[in-house]
Structures are given as C-alpha cells and as structure tokens.
Amino acid sequence: MALPLTYNIRSLVVRWKVTLLAIFGIGCVVTVFVVLLAMLAGFRLALRSTGSPDNAIAVQRGSGSELTSFFSGEAADIIAADARVARAAGDGAPLVSREIVIIANLPRRVDGAPTNVTIRGVSPLAFQVRRGLRIVKGRTFKPGLNEVIVGQRIGERVRGLDIGARLSVQKRDWEVVGHFQADGSSFESEIWGDLDVMAPAFQRTGGQNSMTVRLADPATLKAFDETVQADPRFQIRLVQEQQYYEDQAGPVAGSLLALAGFVALVMGTGAIFGAMNTMYAIVAARTREIGTLRALGFSRLSILTAFVVESLFLGLAGGVLGCLLSFAANGYTTATGQTSSFSELAFAFKITPANVTAGILFALAMGFLGGLLPAWRAARLMITSALREA
Amino acid sequence: MAIVDIEGVRKVYHRDSQEITVLDGINLRVPEGEFVALMGPSGSGKTTLLNLIAGIDRPTSGRVMVAGTDLSLLSEGALASWRSHNVGFIFQFYNLIPVLTAVENVELPLLLVRMSKAQRRERALTALRVVGLADRALHYPRQLSGGQEQRVAIARAIVTDPKVLVADEPTGDLDARSAQEILELMETLNKQFRKTIVMVTHDPRAAERAHVQRHLDKGVLTA
Known part of the structure; x- marks a missing residue:
C-alpha cells in the first residue's frame, strides 16, 4: 500500500525553503512557455476570426x-x-x-x-x-x-x-x-x-x-x-474565407510554435535538473527515514511512488504559479511583420484553457522527470546502509 | 520451539578487493517468548546478526529461519511483506517520521495490512495506550522527549502484533531514568504479551533485563 499523501505534503511543507525554490524555478519556465503559447494562440485567433463561415474568397489560382x-x-x-x-x-x-x-x-x-x-x-x-x-x-x-x-x-x-x-x-x-x-x-x-x-x-x-x-x-x-x-x-479558385486567412498564418505560426518548443526544451531541461537537484537533496536528507520505511515493510515501489508523487506536487504547484504569472501577459498587444502579405499584423496574447492545460502538463512532466531518478535512488537504497545515516 | 533458528551463518562484506568477515559460522536458537541480549564490542557483528534476524539483510551463507520461514528463500518483495507481519523494530534513535504525529507514526505499519481507516486508528491508539502515551497521540516527534519518542517507536513496533521484536541499542540515546522506563516496558511486553525480544546492547544494566545474554566477538558467538 502507498504511503499517505499527507506524508508527502507535510514533508514538502517542512522543507519550505527548498520547496519554494523548486516551485519558483518550475513556475518561471511554465510562465515563459504559456506566454509563448498565448502569443501563438493570439496570432492564430487574429487570423482565424478573420472572415465569416458564410463567405468565400475568390483569388487567382x-x-x-x-x-x-x-x-x-x-x-x-x-x-x-x-x-x-x-x-x-x-x-x-x-x-x-x-x-x-x-x-x-x-x-x-x-x-x-x-x-x-x-x-x-x-x-x-x-x-x-x-x-x-x-x-x-x-x-x-x-x-x-x-x-x-x-x-x-x-x-x-x-x-x-x-x-x-x-x-x-x-x-x-x-x-x-x-x-x-x-x-x-x-x-x-x-x-x-x-x-x-x-x-x-x-x-x-x-x-x-x-x-x-x-x-x-x-x-x-x-x-x-x-x-x-x-x-x-x-484561373480562379474559391476558398472558404476563414480557412483562407487561417492558412496565411502558416509559416509564422510554425515559427512561433517552433520557438515555443525550443524555449520550452531549453528552459524545461534546466528546470528538470533543478527539480532533480531538489529531489536528490530531499532524498539525501531523508535517507534514514527511507530506511525505516523499508524496514517496516514498505516496498521499493511504495518508496518510488512516494517520491515521484512528491516531485509531481512540486511540478503541479510550479505549474499553477507559472500559469497565474502568465496571465499578466494576457491581452498584451504586439504585431508581426512576417505574414504572407508582408504587412504588420497586430494581435493580442490570448491565454486559452488549452494553454493553461499545456502549462500544467508541462510542469507535471518536469516534476515527473525531475523526481524519477532521485526516487529511483531512494527506492534502491540498502536498508542497512540507510538506517546508519545520521 | 525456536522462533529464531540460525544455522552456520556467515556474512562477508567486500570492500574493494578486501574481504571482511563480519559473522563467521553463527548458530543461534531463540525459543518463542525469550528475551535475548546480544552483547559484544563495536564491530563484533551484533547489529549485522540482528539485521539478519529482522530480514533486512541476507547472509552470505547459512540458513536464517524466523517464525517458521526460511528468509533466504523469500524474494525482496516477499521479505518486505514478511517483515511487516512478523517483526517489530525498535531503533536507537527511534526513527520516527518527523512530519507525522505520534498516532500517524504508529499507524504506518498498519498501512500494509488490510483494514479500515477507523480500525487502523483504533489499533494505533490501543498501542499508544499500552506504552502510556495515548494523551500524546496528536503530538509530533519534536514535541516529545527522547523517552516518549522511544515509547512511540515501541508502540509502532507492537501495533501489528509481530512475533519478534528486534531492538538495536534501544536505550543508547536515553538518560538513565528514561532508559529504565523503556527497559521496564520491554520486560512487560515480554512477560505479559509473550513477545520474543532480541536486543543488541552495550549496556550491562540493559542486558540484565534479558533472560539470556549472548556475546559476540569478531563475528563469533563466544557465550
């Protein structure tokens, strides 16, 4: 049977300074990620909401x-x-x-x-x-x-x-x-x-x-x-008007998505190492505790799960913080000059439920990956060695 | 009937290319309901022997039978499950989980047993009553004295009604008065509740409480 969640939550609360640092680190990454997605969503929305579903546009083939x-x-x-x-x-x-x-x-x-x-x-x-x-x-x-x-x-x-x-x-x-x-x-x-x-x-x-x-x-x-x-x-074709303008986003939307992905990858990797470092420190500080739990009969899987869950809590809290911070950019207006018509297209950053969901999932992924190796280490500890730790 | 039956046990550690023999041909039988003290100088192998009896370590060779089970035949997972049902641990430094209250600490081993939350709480409170700490159930370890912490640890050790209690220097971190109280409690558990106790100690006064004293030196039982 798994360890109670109160054990994980209280363990994080007791080490609140380390916990807050890890949450803040993940939160910053999620903020940047969600803001980039909001920029992409705003850009797409500006083009998608251009035109009416009842209309077609006639253009040269x-x-x-x-x-x-x-x-x-x-x-x-x-x-x-x-x-x-x-x-x-x-x-x-x-x-x-x-x-x-x-x-x-x-x-x-x-x-x-x-x-x-x-x-x-x-x-x-x-x-x-x-x-x-x-x-x-x-x-x-x-x-x-x-x-x-x-x-x-x-x-x-x-x-x-x-x-x-x-x-x-x-x-x-x-x-x-x-x-x-x-x-x-x-x-x-x-x-x-x-x-x-x-x-x-x-x-x-x-x-x-x-x-x-x-x-x-x-x-x-x-x-x-x-x-x-x-x-x-x-030589003319008729295209549904909304579709036509949405297609104009093609290269820019692709670039923005690639940028969001790249930034998320680089910063996310850093945040994963940050979370990992925190979790390794947490595992090291609780080595004897882990040894005791194992001696009492908790399986390796229980220990692994407990520490992964703890890391997921860090990720979740960081994700929520990051999403909240990202709302500061919601509605901010900017423009791009690289549409298919080569003209400036102004649009507002739009934080959508999908962006928030993506941010939270990204944070949970960081928490999971950051916690997995330290949790694995905790689960693999020799009971007799762990009990000797101060 | 022997609840602990150890035959020809050797335990060898390897450090780099060096081979260190910690236990060398140990034979030990502990009848059910016995209170045994394992004594000996540091490095004599007492704690290693205790760990083998408790199922948290495995011998290099030989057989360790505890409560009718040959521990060397059990997988890692089965051994963990066996410990949760058959052994109660009492550590020198109590090893309570600092973020859990006294009653939550005592409940921990019961999480491995199929029972309702209410039943779990009731049994944990009963165990705390046995050690005289029911009124401290909601205190955190940091709010308890050393002696009280060790009594909570004893409550945790007995809450699943295990057959064997293993105690590693249970009074080693306590003042004389608290140590006395803990030893009295252990005697009570042995006499009234028929718990088999195997205790490692340096303290001759603690060892006097035991029915039998066994001495180890350089990995060999000498008496």
Whole structure:
C-alpha cells in the first residue's frame, strides 16, 4: 500500500525553503512557455476570426496571398452572377466585395521605424458581406472621396492614423475619418477605403486582387469552386474565407510554435535538473527515514511512488504559479511583420484553457522527470546502509 | 520451539578487493517468548546478526529461519511483506517520521495490512495506550522527549502484533531514568504479551533485563 499523501505534503511543507525554490524555478519556465503559447494562440485567433463561415474568397489560382492574386472585372462579374451568391435584401444585388490590396510603408508609433500596413480598397457592399465590423470612432468613408477608415489595433501602433489626420500614400492624401473593430480579426490591422477611388490611385484598374462572396448556402462552396475552377475563361479558385486567412498564418505560426518548443526544451531541461537537484537533496536528507520505511515493510515501489508523487506536487504547484504569472501577459498587444502579405499584423496574447492545460502538463512532466531518478535512488537504497545515516 | 533458528551463518562484506568477515559460522536458537541480549564490542557483528534476524539483510551463507520461514528463500518483495507481519523494530534513535504525529507514526505499519481507516486508528491508539502515551497521540516527534519518542517507536513496533521484536541499542540515546522506563516496558511486553525480544546492547544494566545474554566477538558467538 502507498504511503499517505499527507506524508508527502507535510514533508514538502517542512522543507519550505527548498520547496519554494523548486516551485519558483518550475513556475518561471511554465510562465515563459504559456506566454509563448498565448502569443501563438493570439496570432492564430487574429487570423482565424478573420472572415465569416458564410463567405468565400475568390483569388487567382496559384497565388499565395491576395497581394499576388489578380483577375479581371469580367471574371468577377461572372462569379457574382452565379445563383449560389446571396443577394441583398433591397435591390437584389449580389453580396460581393471586390477588393484590392496594397502595402504602405508607415512609421510605427513607438519608435518611428517603418512598418508595412495593408491598405484595402473595398466595394460599398463590403460591410454587408462581412459581418462583425463596426465603427468605434468617427464614421465610415464616403464613396467617391479620398477617405479611409483605420482598424483599431493598427491605429494604436502606427503614427498619423488618428481621426482627422491625413495619410499620404502614392502621392495622394487620404483623410482618416473613422476607426473600426472587427472582432479582433486581422482586418483590425488594415486601412480601408473606397475601391473605386483607390483602384485608379494605386494603378489597379481593370480588375481586383480578390473578391469576397457571401454564399446563399455555405454547403454549396465545394460545387461552386469546382464550377469556377472548371471555367476555362479564368484561373480562379474559391476558398472558404476563414480557412483562407487561417492558412496565411502558416509559416509564422510554425515559427512561433517552433520557438515555443525550443524555449520550452531549453528552459524545461534546466528546470528538470533543478527539480532533480531538489529531489536528490530531499532524498539525501531523508535517507534514514527511507530506511525505516523499508524496514517496516514498505516496498521499493511504495518508496518510488512516494517520491515521484512528491516531485509531481512540486511540478503541479510550479505549474499553477507559472500559469497565474502568465496571465499578466494576457491581452498584451504586439504585431508581426512576417505574414504572407508582408504587412504588420497586430494581435493580442490570448491565454486559452488549452494553454493553461499545456502549462500544467508541462510542469507535471518536469516534476515527473525531475523526481524519477532521485526516487529511483531512494527506492534502491540498502536498508542497512540507510538506517546508519545520521 | 525456536522462533529464531540460525544455522552456520556467515556474512562477508567486500570492500574493494578486501574481504571482511563480519559473522563467521553463527548458530543461534531463540525459543518463542525469550528475551535475548546480544552483547559484544563495536564491530563484533551484533547489529549485522540482528539485521539478519529482522530480514533486512541476507547472509552470505547459512540458513536464517524466523517464525517458521526460511528468509533466504523469500524474494525482496516477499521479505518486505514478511517483515511487516512478523517483526517489530525498535531503533536507537527511534526513527520516527518527523512530519507525522505520534498516532500517524504508529499507524504506518498498519498501512500494509488490510483494514479500515477507523480500525487502523483504533489499533494505533490501543498501542499508544499500552506504552502510556495515548494523551500524546496528536503530538509530533519534536514535541516529545527522547523517552516518549522511544515509547512511540515501541508502540509502532507492537501495533501489528509481530512475533519478534528486534531492538538495536534501544536505550543508547536515553538518560538513565528514561532508559529504565523503556527497559521496564520491554520486560512487560515480554512477560505479559509473550513477545520474543532480541536486543543488541552495550549496556550491562540493559542486558540484565534479558533472560539470556549472548556475546559476540569478531563475528563469533563466544557465550
């Protein structure tokens, strides 16, 4: 039978200084690990929440992003005329938004260093096609005017994007008339204006980079895409909008995940040795105790289990501490400039239940690995030698 | 009937290339209910012999039969289980677990026996009553005197009602008065509860309490 848990817990409490040091060491590692995961989760969320499940985006086949996609207005007209496209309630116009995307080099608010910002020219129906967009300050742009609205996150990070400011891009001035939110999606890292004004200003007449389409029935997307791809008049594919933006995370998400893994590996290894050192010290200090327990009849397995459990307690406590500390970074906003569109994407660190679970499991793994060898040593002690220890 | 029957036991340790013979051809029979004192100078092999009887060490050769079991035939796990049912330990330095209360210390061996928590607590308290420490049940070892700690250790030794009690210098760390009390308690356990006791001691006054005194010198029983 196993030793009672009170034995383990009280043993840790009695040696509280050593215990706290080990917990703090594991806690620090878990904090870094969870914060890195939160960064990854925030980044993914920003892209995943971009777009609507009812929408599809039409882009040129073979293009990696909207920037490298371009197709003619005639092609867009043919797709928009399809019966599978939803219609506006009043005039029955197809719910599509033809869009152009350009990258502008603007100064960062914090240090003035240049950063790439996506500017998107959208159709008047863009706000109906895309749900969840709302003006939080000022008003939306008026069609036909050199006016833009700015996503809230990029407005906070880039200079000269306050309401009333004039933004100079491609030798033209654009007045900032409003700030908008888009449920934390990547659209909040963009500047939007009227397509019909922007297209000639940015030499993008005769077509668009992409067209977002509201589907009457999202289940028809596959068949619709097959129809579009089979049409020999153009080279276009239709992709579910959320999926399209999530896929844009590919290389960056992979890099962040690799970074989290690498940091976790390096720091985790250190923490495992720290926990191991602590547990070896605990075993050494309790050698006679172990000898006594073995003499009383407790098996080697009982001793091994007792010390592994004790180490798991250390890990668990460190994990809880680390997760609590990591919440200080929750909601912190940062940006990456390495998305597929090469523009800055602002996102908030997001600590999710999955991150916390991963942090706790990581801490338990550190506790387990750190405790295993010392516990093994404790279990293998010769009873007669252990009883002679002071 | 002998509860301890040792035949031709040798115990040899190896240190580097050196061979050290600690016990050399020991033959010892201890009848049930006997109180035996093992005496001898340091390094004579008394504690080693006690450890063999207690089943926490194995002989190099020879046979150790205790309570009808040939200990050399038992696996490591079976030997641990055998100890929990047949032997009670009394150590010189009491060896109580410092983070457990007196009653929790006494309960420890009962964790290896199938019984309910309530039964366990009741038996541990009974054992503490036998040694006169029921009122200290919830005290931690650091809150007890040396003599009281040793009495708790004795309660732990008898709580599973083992056939044999092994005591290694049970009064070695105690003042004269406490030592007297402990020896009286051991005599009571021997006379009233018919416990077989094998005790290692340097102290002639302690040895006088035993029925039989056996002397070891250089690994050989001399008397």
